[in-house]
Amino acid sequence: MFELRRIWIKRDVKMRDAWRTLLVQAKLYPDEDVDYTVGIFLNDTLVATGSYQGTILKCLVVCSRYQSENLLTKIVVHLLNELQAKGINHTFVYTKPENGAIFHSLGFSEILMTDAVLFMEIGTPNFATYLQWLSEQRQSREASAIVMNANPFTKGHLFLVEQAAKLSEQVYVFVLSENQSTFSFADRLAMVRAGVAEFANVTVVPTENYLVSSLTFPTYFLKDQAPLELAKIQARVDATLFKEKIAPVLGITKRFVGEEPYSKVTEVYNQAMKEVFAGEIELYVFSRLTIKGEIVSATKVRQALKENNQVLLKQLLPQSSYEYLEKNYNYRGELVWK
Structure with a gap:
């Protein structure tokens, strides 16, 4: 059964290593300059993660074996709720173009898309x-x-x-x-x-x-x-x-x-x-x-x-x-x- 919980990449060396491995496997840069990180676990194995820094969602990745489980949506909704609890209602995300449909369904609008990057936001005032x-x-x-x-x-x-x-x-x-x-x-x-x-x-x-x-x-x-x-x-x-x-x-x-x-x-x-x-x-x-x-x-x-x-x-x-x-x-x- 999947379990969502906060992880502390700056305190827990073992968890940071698992987090970095997951990101590298997805060909993402492990940016440790984040304010908050959450993970989804299956039998204590990290299979999905996401973070925010300021108003930016970043380091979003789901293990390839579990990409049909709607885990990315769960992570993004959780991060948005955390930001909204802090009074932040204008949020940005860099993601891969293939994730566009998921973020559109959550209310994000496109700022720019290139072959490698999709840049989106939700909230106002906007682009x-x-x-x-x-x-x-x-x-x-x-x-x-x-x-x-x-x-x-x-x-x-x-x-x-x-x-x-x-x-x-x-x-x-x-x-x-x-x-x-x-x-x-x-x-x-x-x-x-x-x-x-x-x-x-x-x-x-x-x-x-x-x-x-x-x-x-x-x-x-x-x-x-x-x-x-x-x-x-x-x-x-x-x-x-x-x-x-x-x-x-x-x-x-x-x-x-x-x-x-x-x-x-x-x-x-x-x-x-x-x-x-x-x-x-x-x-x-x-x-x-x-x-x-x-x-x-x-x-x-x-x-x-x-x-x-x-x-x-x-x-x-x-x-x-x-x-x-x-x-x-x-x-x-x-x-x-x-």
Whole structure:
């Protein structure tokens, strides 16, 4: 008889090994960065499992011998109930395309499907809501895009915006909504808006959960700790979602990025965009801005903040970002709000 119960993959080594084996057999990556995991057992043998992290269902797998037993549905319903008990009513899932019918029957709607991945969600506000909002921001027939974290907004970011503004009728600057950076989304958004205020043809918009997020591209935030093969898959999903769903709404035909000499994951992302866009969206790759022979980067800014190096901060930051940080932040080993 099948028994559903919670499992503790970070505490129980034997159970973690069984869990990892089940995932690997299904050709899934055993992502241990989860908040909650449940398993279904048959005579104490793990035959199905699923987890959630934040609002994302992940690591969902059923042993091939028991895929006719409706076990995946039981796991998903259990996880949704657990999330709803916590007040979370908007949930996402990455799964295999062949599982689409099961998730559709549970009320999930498709965001994107590729040969390898089906990305779905349930609850509101959803992707359709976001696309409708974006359509209301549309300013022209043809436009370009920049996607940035801006942690914080540097002269390098400003340089990229300047180039795009010269070559485009309209530029949309997407700021990552994900709060996995030194500066909060609200602070990064404020710095970007202040930094691009001089450009009449630039509009700043949030990415929400649909571009370079823990949903579409979680390895982006791991940088060089990320498995590159996994990063390549996620980068292609993110680039495909942008090309097929977001760009058409805003009439985007160009995307501007900077070369990436430091992060292998970001370089993987640039390569994925080149392959996925395949001429349908023109990818412009600019050499990174250098000042006094040094590449400008947000990493260097954060280090300068840590060292309270005002000379370097003024060199790397536009006046708007410098004034924002001067007004709002102190640095005492970590950034603290004044």
